[in-house]
Amino acid sequence: ETGVTQTPRHLVMGMTNKKSLKCEQHLGHNAMYWYKQSAKKPLELMFVYSLEERVENNSVPSRFSPECPNSSHLFLHLHTLQPEDSALYLCASSRDRGYEKLFFGSGTQLSVL
């Protein structure tokens, strides 16, 4: 185990649904990240939080809404998604936002029908 837990592991949702992805880290890290991994494409950084403050939003559509209530928890709220949003969504954490040695969760495999 990496110390980063993501739930659910799999999610199937319709385009009109609202769902949330959850990430929890038990490492005492101060930075948390959401990445999107699509087939045949490099990992795409979506959001970065440092000490619960959003420090980076990588031009992500507003149908993805992150929330970081404390330094251990990170959510990604999803609404009115498109089929092209189907991907593996990975949460990661690091000691600080220096991007050195990221610890990843196992991801949520999302399918949008």
Next chain:
Amino acid sequence: SQQGEEDPQALSIQEGENATMNCSYKTSINNLQWYRQNSGRGLVHLILIRSNEREKHSGRLRVTLDTSKKSSSLLITASRAADTASYFCATKETSGSRLTFGEGTQLTVNP
């Protein structure tokens, strides 16, 4: 074009052989990291090499960095079937504020 491109895209070897994967990048970097990903799972950090380092070892892993050629290689010695995974390089640019991943090398180690 990509910052951090792995080569080859896929590699298939026999157990016991060595596996070498390469990563090229385009801009000046602060550090370069290698990660491994088993199918359908998250990435696991393997090793970090800084721009002022040329070689690092960790167990059966050996990483080299040539900043003049903007390239790095990951060598896995005496490979095992359990090494089957995708391997990604990620670069932390000197001027940027993020970690950029390549598309990865899919390594298959046949028993």
